[in-house]
Amino acid sequence: MAAVLTELGCWSHSWGRGIHVHQQRIYNPLMDGLWSDWTPLHEAALQGRLLLLRRLLSQGFSVCVSTVNGVTPLHEACAGGHFSCAKTLLEYGADANAVTIDGATPLLNACCSGSPALVNLILKQNSAHHPAHSLASPIHEAAKRGHVACVELLLAHGVDADLELDTGTPLYSACEAQRTDCVHTLLLLGADVNRGRGLDTPLHAAARVGGVREVSLLLQHGADGNCRNSEGKRAVELTQQHSPERLLLQATGPCSLSQLSRLCIRRSLGQHRLSKTHTLYLPHTLHNYLLYR
Template identity: 80%
Template sequence: MAAVQTERGSWCQPWERGWTHTHQPHTHQQQACNPLMGGLWSDWTPLHEAALQGRLLVLRKLLSQGFSVRCATVNGVTALHEACAGGHFSCAKTLLEHGADASAVTIDGATPLFNACCSGSPALVRLLLQHSPAHHPAHLLASPIHQAAKRGHIMCVELLLAHGMNIDQELEAGTPLYCACEAQRTDCVHTLLLLGADVNRGRGLDTPLHAAARVGGAREVALLLEHGADGSCRNSEGKRAVELTQPHSKERTLLQNAGPCPLSQLCRFRIRRSLGWHRLDRTHTLYLPQMLHNYLLYR
């Protein structure tokens, strides 16, 4: 606690000199507090506040007054985290130009990239990927691509995959496809499938089809079946996806009427799986008519 008080004291003086009452952060018992931190009071600085609110001029003034760009709260939240959470590109760019750590990690494993995916800003994601690797140990705790998929931020997902993130990375929450199905993000589900996500890989024995059936996602069920989802798979409770649907629901009808795939579909699935998601963009190297190239890519 003494360490926290010492660090906090290092910025109190410039705040008292140049920060007006109207720009003060929220306080509780005279301590600065971050409203996004779930009631945990900490050494949240005016720099954090300016970054979160997107106040670029104020941010620059504070930096010129000597506020440390790398100053973090007791939970590891930096001003760059806040700028990314608010989706403020200019503030994030300014902080990075002044030496902010693009790989800074909070105690929950969140990086600025994770926050940028939460806010759904492709420009911020692109900026951060220029300053930090796409692969980061902290992503196992708070994964940017899982968060982007869950929130339906398609462009963020595409950028992360273009920089080498694993489309089928399975964490405690499942794969990105599983997260998108659970959240009923139809467009994101479609994009992930087109980009080569494993249609049957979800969370342990629970497949994306199980997730879509459970939440009543008829459109997701239809997409998954179109891309070869196996309705006979049983989860850890021994249940097939159809057993998780509501009686007389559209998704139950889709699952009950799903018959064997035609040979052309089976061939498409096999070729796509043989190529793998990271090589689907090379189908043009196959000696096939353009019509078949389009068929392989669902065009």
């Protein structure tokens, strides 16, 4: 008992600091209201303190304890990118599908932290792929942060590459954030090159932020430079005068017949059948061309 009191005694200093940061928001866990039910288990998970986490669980702290806005210790372990803490919590029965009032799941937090091992761990628990909130989803968070491996894992587990939220599709988010590698990965794995945010396409987003590499990739994958957004503007009209992306868009002509054929076949196959292109029995060279290899 004395050992437990000694171990828990460290919390008096930590809690005394009062101010913490959670998902880019400042809060005080001792304040009345949303964070008044913050527990040592939450803190241990967020800080990655595995030994203390195990001791707290062995002493009877509930693995499913949550704040009034639904934040569980598993949420915090995932937000901190702490694989061992998350694994331990799951072994004790933590809910991998727990959702906060903001729509955040452990999977979403794992994607924010950018840990492929952690994302894979949560996915193995049959975690819900789709968001409970219209402003965020795991694949959007991974895409806009440049976490390529996390994007690949999500798509391999059947997540929709073209899931469109109020903020657009994952490809649109990656273009806005100029995450070139994620843009490339999404396109290779079957994301719709012209689907963005309403009438605003990924090409509009890339042109607006000056993403010349993203513009180049989108054009290579068949982006339509003549699409007009809700303001009636084409992507080229959103670029700066004499900018590389404007010159690139102005120089782009019609697609070649081979490119049109590739785009047509890829669209017909769709995201979830691109991995089965070997069943087409194409010559090796054509198969590689179809997959942009």
